[in-house]
Amino acid sequence: MPLWICSACQRPWPCPTRRWELLGEYAHAPGDLALLMASHLAAASEDLSWAAPATLHRRFFGWLA
Ligand SMILES: [Zn+2]
Numbered sequence: 001m002p003l004w005i006c007s008a009c010q011r012p013w014p015c016p017t018r019r020w021e022l023l024g025e026y027a028h029a030p031g032d033l034a035l036l037m038a039s040h041l042a043a044a045s046e047d048l049s050w051a052a053p054a055t056l057h058r059r060f061f062g063w064l065a
Pocket of ligand 1: 006007008009010011015016017018
């Protein structure tokens with residue numbers, strides 16, 4: 001996923017649909033979801049080195065409850 005675009009809807013990953021799915025999949029393990037997003041954020045920060053860190057952080061964590 002080098003461009004971090006949703007393969008289904010072509011929107012920036014995680015797209016609203018994927019966020020909703022992830023919240024469902026990790027409803028009983030929100031800590032695991034946070035860890036997953038942290039690892040994705042680290043990888044995306046390298047792939048999307050031109051993106052502002054605050055923007056990426058909001059993208060990967062701003063929707064977590
Ligand atoms: Zn999507």
